[in-house]
Amino acid sequence: MNPRLPILIVGGVILAGVFISTHRDMIENPPQTPREACGQIMDGNYCRAAVAFNEMRQERRPQVAAVPSRPDDRRTPGVIDSRITQANISRTICNPDFIKARTPPPSWTAATTRRMADVLYPDQNPDNLVLDQLVPIALGGAPKDQRNLWLQSWAGEQNGEKKDGLETLLNRMVCSGQLTLAAAQQAVALDWIGSYDHAMTPQNLARFGLPQRWASAPKIRQQAMQQQVVLPASEPQEPVVLQAEIEPEAQGYEVPAIPIN
Template sequence: MKLQALSGGLTLLTAIAFWYRPFDDQRAVRRGEVSTCSVAATHDFCDAVSSLSTALRNPLLRVDRTSILPPRDTPGAVDPSITQANIATTICRPGYARSARPAFAVTEPIKRRLMDAQHPGESFADYELDHLIPISLGGAPLDLRDLWLQPRRGQANAADKNALAYVLWRLVCERRVPLRTAQQAIRRDWTTAYDTYATPENLARHHFRHRQEERD
């Protein structure tokens, strides 16, 4: 009985594989072209494979991203004195972010106030007071519209956003991405910006390490 069931299962799998097997004309893709699922018989199957591939490549893919984005009253804010024209002498100058970052004595009361309002009773160590638009990308150091509590644990956490901030800082200072483009990408949805810019190739290329001076 078990042997018959196993045989039947193998037969079914073989039939499915044959059904979705691309025909010869589907396999003939010219060099330099990207193969697409243009044939109706294989469209659903290819979509499923494509979705799985995206999920495997994308560490921040979530069903509901609203739970990992800042609240609506944190739209982000920039320092108007920092522009594309002066990035070489401001944000791209070594040590700029460290010198512009407010002292702990200034930010600690802000974090405490936000913790009491949003996460009463929870550990301070589980959250980072984050600049939505990083100081290293021209974020306003003490504008409350740019400050929010970001979890240090779980998926799409503070460490992931720090990685994105560092990669974007490098890309902006190498003039590969305009400053305003980087700011808007993080302001709009930092997880989408992560998917776009914090690729494994970019992280490896820039030798990202979570050093304190690169946190925001």
């Protein structure tokens, strides 16, 4: 017998133990596809880029999922963490480490996406969907409360990347003092598409170093050219009553049971 074999076996057992201890979420919610496995082990951005590049090589493009571009406000009214206030934004949403710590693990996100897709959109491919927090973590939203979760299409006119861009801009505006936290939360909860059209001007994007590809359509841009503060919607509407997160922080990232009605 090779004298190194016992050492290799012991080393393998140790490495396996370390992997399990550092990836418990992956064990609890096993990946269903290589893409999910990559996202659970590495930075999800690298995995998405690799998948996109591979699809381009194979001349495939993301498909537009037949799902609403706005959430059902009865199912997803928006939920906030009441501990995050205007007074502590410098320690919370304006601190990248805080946002990273509040972000659920990729395995939970993938498993929740599959669960919601199976219940709400059984005829859609989950790979074409993205799980979104209506009020994002970067604006004090609850990370895993199902009243703050909905599924968006990755592709199409009103897609997940656009909402991510709006959330980034609003976070920068709040952290720079140009917008209050409450106003930003209302903007995404009330009408994220209308807020996108009003806020995503070339000037705002340039001011915060964000990609110009996120700019709103030209006809909307002309109306919002001089606007520096986002308006919740093109027409006056009643404020959204945002509910408070009720789950204790110590609770684990369990995949929620998604009600049909």
